[in-house]
Amino acid sequence: MSAVLNPPQREAIRYLDGPLLVLAGAGSGKTRVITQKIAYLIQECGFSPSNIAAITFTNKAAKEMQERVAQLLDGKPDGLTISTFHSLGMRILREEAKVLGYKPRFSIFDSNDCFAILSDLSGSADKATIRRLQTLISNWKNGLIQPDAALANAESEIEKLAAQAYASYAATLKAYQAVDFDDLIVLPVLLFDSYPEVLDKWQNRLRYLLVDEYQDTNACQYRLLKQIAGPRAAFTAVGDDDQAIYGWRGADIENLRGLPRDYPNLKLIKLEQNYRSTVRILKAANAVISHNEKLFDKKLWSDLGHGEAISVTVCRDSEKEAEHVAMKLQAHRFEHRGKFSDYAILYRGNFQARIIEQHLRDQRVPYLLSGGQSFFDKAEIKDITAYLRLLANNDDDPAFIRAVTTPKRGVGSSTLEALGTYAGERHISLFAAAFEEGFARRVQARQLGPLVDFCEFINRIEYRAQREPAGTVMNDLLGAIGYEAWLMSEEERKVAMTRWESVQELVSWLARRGEEDNKNLIELTQMIALINMLEKREDADAPDAVQLSTLHASKGLEFKHVFLIGVEEGVLPHRESLDPVKLEEERRLMYVGITRAQRSLHVTYAERRKQGRDFFPCEPSRFIAEMGEDLRFSGGKVDAPPDKATGAARLAAMRAMLAGKAG
Numbered sequence: 001m002s003a004v005l006n007p008p009q010r011e012a013i014r015y016l017d018g019p020l021l022v023l024a025g026a027g028s029g030k031t032r033v034i035t036q037k038i039a040y041l042i043q044e045c046g047f048s049p050s051n052i053a054a055i056t057f058t059n060k061a062a063k064e065m066q067e068r069v070a071q072l073l074d075g076k077p078d079g080l081t082i083s084t085f086h087s088l089g090m091r092i093l094r095e096e097a098k099v100l101g102y103k104p105r106f107s108i109f110d111s112n113d114c115f116a117i118l119s120d121l122s123g124s125a126d127k128a129t130i131r132r133l134q135t136l137i138s139n140w141k142n143g144l145i146q147p148d149a150a151l152a153n154a155e156s157e158i159e160k161l162a163a164q165a166y167a168s169y170a171a172t173l174k175a176y177q178a179v180d181f182d183d184l185i186v187l188p189v190l191l192f193d194s195y196p197e198v199l200d201k202w203q204n205r206l207r208y209l210l211v212d213e214y215q216d217t218n219a220c221q222y223r224l225l226k227q228i229a230g231p232r233a234a235f236t237a238v239g240d241d242d243q244a245i246y247g248w249r250g251a252d253i254e255n256l257r258g259l260p261r262d263y264p265n266l267k268l269i270k271l272e273q274n275y276r277s278t279v280r281i282l283k284a285a286n287a288v289i290s291h292n293e294k295l296f297d298k299k300l301w302s303d304l305g306h307g308e309a310i311s312v313t314v315c316r317d318s319e320k321e322a323e324h325v326a327m328k329l330q331a332h333r334f335e336h337r338g339k340f341s342d343y344a345i346l347y348r349g350n351f352q353a354r355i356i357e358q359h360l361r362d363q364r365v366p367y368l369l370s371g372g373q374s375f376f377d378k379a380e381i382k383d384i385t386a387y388l389r390l391l392a393n394n395d396d397d398p399a400f401i402r403a404v405t406t407p408k409r410g411v412g413s414s415t416l417e418a419l420g421t422y423a424g425e426r427h428i429s430l431f432a433a434a435f436e437e438g439f440a441r442r443v444q445a446r447q448l449g450p451l452v453d454f455c456e457f458i459n460r461i462e463y464r465a466q467r468e469p470a471g472t473v474m475n476d477l478l479g480a481i482g483y484e485a486w487l488m489s490e491e492e493r494k495v496a497m498t499r500w501e502s503v504q505e506l507v508s509w510l511a512r513r514g515e516e517d518n519k520n521l522i523e524l525t526q527m528i529a530l531i532n533m534l535e536k537r538e539d540a541d542a543p544d545a546v547q548l549s550t551l552h553a554s555k556g557l558e559f560k561h562v563f564l565i566g567v568e569e570g571v572l573p574h575r576e577s578l579d580p581v582k583l584e585e586e587r588r589l590m591y592v593g594i595t596r597a598q599r600s601l602h603v604t605y606a607e608r609r610k611q612g613r614d615f616f617p618c619e620p621s622r623f624i625a626e627m628g629e630d631l632r633f634s635g636g637k638v639d640a641p642p643d644k645a646t647g648a649a650r651l652a653a654m655r656a657m658l659a660g661k662a663g
């Protein structure tokens with residue numbers, strides 16, 4: 001192995017005598033340990049790549065890891081698994097679908113699909129209620145609590161409502177041959193619990209497991225990990241308790257504590273050298289996180305020099321903040337002769353992105369947005385993916401309805417109602433019902449014609465989808481349904497053009513991924529559902545562009561220069577996360593943000609933030625005061641030069657203010 005490794009990293013890579021936990025702070029090379037260990041297992045220990053599975057937190061991280069491993073091994077080894085928990089779960093389910101009464105080509109419903117089902121079932125129109133039901137059901141699923149048990153133990157009104165909906169919800173998904181995101185983990189766990197011989201097979205296949213970002217696994221994922229690892233317990237988990245930021249989604253730091261309990265022979269290795277950031281950045285990060293209760297004692301140092309001062313800029317309002325960031329970024333880049341892609345702008349909530357986007361566009365700064373509104377949530381993309389879902393799974397009734405009615409093709413609502421009634425009586429899918437004689441007898445020929453034509457069209461495309469390149473099939477599909485012309489007829493020209501462009505983007509994405517991964521359209525369709533529960537949108541080829549990202553989606557990544565914006569009370573920490581437990585998670589989020597930076601860090605906050613039409617006053621985040629004294633302040637009401645004295649004075653005032661608030 002050519003790459004440089006320090007002694008504990010080398011130890012972690014070579015350790016194969018039992019379960020191993022690498023616990024270390026940000027930028028200490030945990031992810032590097034995983035990629036290097038994969039290479040080590042294959043090259044030095046004779047592991048077959050197909051016996052190794054590495055699990056990361058996001059698709060983006062998985063992709064990056066694949067690239068790093070391919071570099072180390074001169075190409076992508078056949079059969080190596082590098083995926084998220086969810087795509088591993090999907091793979092297991094596809095292969096074992098039959099055992100669970102599913103077709104291998106089941107659909108994966110995203111949270112909007114599931115929301116629609118629940119709003120039908122509950123008969124409630126109140127969005128907040130339905131979302132509450134969704135959360136409760138999700139919690140039950142992840143706790144492996146079945147509908148009957150949920151019903152038996154439901155106490156409050158809302159719990160009772162949710163528990164009643166839960167059973168029909170599960171039945172509806174099953175009828176559509178669909179699973180939701182939770183099922184992707186929960187069903188494999190249940191499967192392995194009930195079918196030891198199936199578990200045996202997977203234990204023999206995935207003989208060595210590596211898990212990145214271990215601190216953010218939830219209880220169910222941990223259970224899946226334990227099942228597959230089995231008594232052999234051949235795994236390496238790496239993580240950082242100070243970067244656990246998914247508690248709100250059920251991730252549980254307890255899993256870190258539980259590991260030594262469940263595996264008494266667990267080996268623990270700590271890494272203490274940070275190779276990412278300058279001393280200043282690291283000091284500020286350490287200072288902030290030292291305000292949290294410690295789970296594990298860790299040290300982190302860097303020998304990359306003190307580096308550029310951390311700047312804290314007070315902006316008059318959120319507009320000015322965006323303007324400042326765009327201009328400062330340009331100036332900084334010019335001065336350092338850097339690339340746009342050396343820069344990231346990180347923020348707490350998606351709502352902060354729009355105004356930044358505007359100013360970046362004004363300044364002609366190219367940017368990539370991740371973690372924002374999903375590409376796959378756009379109406380036109382949902383239209384087209386409805387066709388794809390239907391190709392892959394004829395039983396996917398919601399996809400059927402959307403596809404058969406978009407564009408309109410002479411299948412009216414009365415026909416669909418008759419079809420729905422018939423399918424319901426016979427417990428079959430809409431697609432299957434369309435071909436039945438019993439149904440044909442109930443409707444007139446002019447109603448039946450277009451419906452059967454549509455289903456036969458789907459069948460023909462499905463046949464081709466399994467044999468021809470994805471791009472070709474897509475273009476023919478779009479031509480046949482006349483989607484572009486339909487868009488033009490439905491929408492204003494400019495809107496229609498933008499929508500058609502997204503569709504084109506989807507086509508080229510499918511064509512490219514099809515070629516790269518050697519996957520057909522149906523296999524690609526199954527991937528789409530998994531792209532991006534978190535990072536939402538996969539970047540096309542990364543051009544030279546500034547990365548805009550939520551703090552959550554920035555986990556594991558690094559950038560030369562980072563702008564951390566909106567560092568205000570109420571934003572970071574979030575106004576709904578001010579109780580002691582949630583506040584610690586907010587602080588970890590701040591820690592994650594600071595530690596993404598390699599060379600320079602620019603913190604900004606606004607004195608007033610626009611919400612709707614009005615401006616509201618804001619206070620600097622307590623986390624700024626927690627960063628220590630080595631900060632360079634500028635801007636704000638007092639137009640004094642940002643010299644040390646003013647900075648210190650300002651900081652002192654801020655501390656006093658924060659102390660006052662705490663008291």
Ligand code: ATP
Pocket residue numbers: 004005006009024025026027028029030031032033240243274275276555556557558595
């Ligand atoms: P995070 O907690 O943010 O996920 P991490 O612990 O996974 O961070 P890595 O991303 O693996 O850290 O490494 C951080 C940076 O340090 C990377 O650029 C990596 O290439 C570099 N690095 C890691 N180990 C070494 C080493 N021994 N020598 C030189 N560079 C290293």
Ligand code: MG
Pocket residue numbers: 030031032212556
């Ligand atoms: Mg990492």
